[in-house]
Amino acid sequence: PSIKEQRKNVKIKKITDPKHPCxxxxxxxxxxxxxxxxxxxxxxxxxxxxxxxxxxxxxVLKYGVDLSIDAGRCGNEARFCNDFRxxxxxxxxxxxxxxxxxxxxxxxxxxxNGNRKIKKGDELLVTYGKSFWAxxxxx
Numbered sequence: 001p002s003i004k005e006q007r008k009n010v011k012i013k014k015i016t017d018p019k020h021p022c023x024x025x026x027x028x029x030x031x032x033x034x035x036x037x038x039x040x041x042x043x044x045x046x047x048x049x050x051x052x053x054x055x056x057x058x059x060v061l062k063y064g065v066d067l068s069i070d071a072g073r074c075g076n077e078a079r080f081c082n083d084f085r086x087x088x089x090x091x092x093x094x095x096x097x098x099x100x101x102x103x104x105x106x107x108x109x110x111x112x113n114g115n116r117k118i119k120k121g122d123e124l125l126v127t128y129g130k131s132f133w134a135x136x137x138x139x
Contacts, residue, residue: 003076006041009034010124012080021086027123028080034118043078043095043108045071061095061108069108078110084125091127092118 011031015022034040043061050068057072059079071079084091094113097106110126112118 001039003042003044006039007077008032009038009040010077012077015082022082025082026080027082028077030118030120030122030124032120034112036112036115036117038112039098040093040110040112040124041076041078043069043071043075043110045069045075045079046073063097063108064106081110081124081126083128085127087123087125091125092116092122093124093126095126 009031011029012026013029015025015027017023020027030040045059045061046069047063048068048070050062050066057070059071059075061069061071063069081093090113092113093110095108096111097108098111099105100107110124118124
């Protein structure tokens with residue numbers, strides 16, 4: 001699906017629950033019911049060699065062997081996907097590389113994690129991974 005079609009899957013909303021670790025910031029939410037293993041939206045940003053990426057950016061994903069995608073300076077709605085810690089027992093979405101059947105390009109997308117549907121209005125929560133938190137001095 002095109003990025004325009006993918007955008008129909010999500011909505012950016014301000015976090016208003018004071019118990020949420022991202023209270024006052026923004027999150028990514030399902031704009032409609034999402035099916036198990038469904039591609040929700042591509043993760044877009046600046047593709048860089050890993051040794052050249054912005055070390056302070058909170059929006060960097062590894063891409064292939066020696067590249068990264070940094071959505072800190074430019075990106076799309078996917079950059080608003082929060083970590084599940086403090087929000088739920090496990091992530092309901094995951095980052096995954098896939099081949100776009102139309103362009104034959106390898107892309108990074110956010111997919112529904114596992115065999116459960118995500119209901120309209122639910123926040124999309126991913127794991128940022130141990131290295132993300134370790135770099136910030138958090139276990």
